[in-house]
Amino acid sequence: xxxxxxxxxRVICKSGTSVKIECRxxxxxxxxxxxxxxxPKQSLMLMATSNEGSKATYEQGVEKDKFLINHASLxxxxxxxTSAHPEDSSxxxxxxxxxxxxxxxxPGTRLLVL
Amino acid sequence: GENVEQHPSTLSVQEGDxxxxxxxxxxxxxxxxxxxxQELGKRPQLIIDIRSNVGEKKDQRIAVTLNKTAKHFxxxxxxxxxEDSAVYFCAASATGGGNKLTFGTGTxxxxxx
Numbered sequence: 309x310x311x312x313x314x315x316x317x318r319v320i321c322k323s324g325t326s327v328k329i330e331c332r333x334x335x336x337x338x339x340x341x342x343x344x345x346x347x348p349k350q351s352l353m354l355m356a357t358s359n360e361g362s363k364a365t366y367e368q369g370v371e372k373d374k375f376l377i378n379h380a381s382l383x384x385x386x387x388x389x390t391s392a393h394p395e396d397s398s399x400x401x402x403x404x405x406x407x408x409x410x411x412x413x414x415p416g417t418r419l420l421v422l
Numbered sequence: 423g424e425n426v427e428q429h430p431s432t433l434s435v436q437e438g439d440x441x442x443x444x445x446x447x448x449x450x451x452x453x454x455x456x457x458x459x460q461e462l463g464k465r466p467q468l469i470i471d472i473r474s475n476v477g478e479k480k481d482q483r484i485a486v487t488l489n490k491t492a493k494h495f496x497x498x499x500x501x502x503x504x505e506d507s508a509v510y511f512c513a514a515s516a517t518g519g520g521n522k523l524t525f526g527t528g529t530x531x532x533x534x535x
Binding site: 365 | 522
């Protein structure tokens with residue numbers, strides 16, 4: 309149990325376009341979902357925490373108008389990178405929690421902005 | 423906020439030897455400490471975790487120890503195998519902090535034949 313999927317796994321887009329990444333908990337209801345960004349050979353940095361039906365809580369330094377998060381149901385959260393630029397190229401990973409401390413991670417989405 | 427430091431950044435051991443990775447945390451309210459293994463390009467996978475009411479936890483070749491007073495916790499891998507080669511991350515969270523995980527900087531473990 310506790311499987312989390314992400315789609316797409318890879319995306320290449322042109323600078324200035326928007327990209328949407330989906331995160332789904334497949335076999336459990338996720339009360340909270342988290343979005344992380346990971347640059348090459350670096351650690352995971354939390355971007356925002358998302359609870360179903362409420363606005364996401366963003367970490368300091370993360371632009372909420374650039375990284376739009378929607379958590380419409382207990383099994384789906386989306387991250388939209390708006391007006392993407394090359395510096396947004398990174399590995400974006402979501403995780404989901406069933407209300408306990410343990411977080412289950414998705415497989416990640418590799419974003420390349422040209 | 424919480425700050426987690428992790429050492430060493432790289433660790434090379436011979437197959438069959440033990441590997442130890444250490445982390446320190448700053449927030450005394452942290453009460454949950456998971457360890458994740460991440461292979462290149464893959465998702466982090468939880469390998470073991472410990473809560474603050476326990477000092478040690480073991481699962482086969484993997485063990486974690488926690489010293490709440492000193493605010494540090496360690497991962498111990500015994501009888502290392504080549505498939506243990508990966509990046510290992512420690513993390514800390516506090517129940518009252520919405521279970522947000524703060525990750526360490528990671529340790530690249532290489533197990534050599």
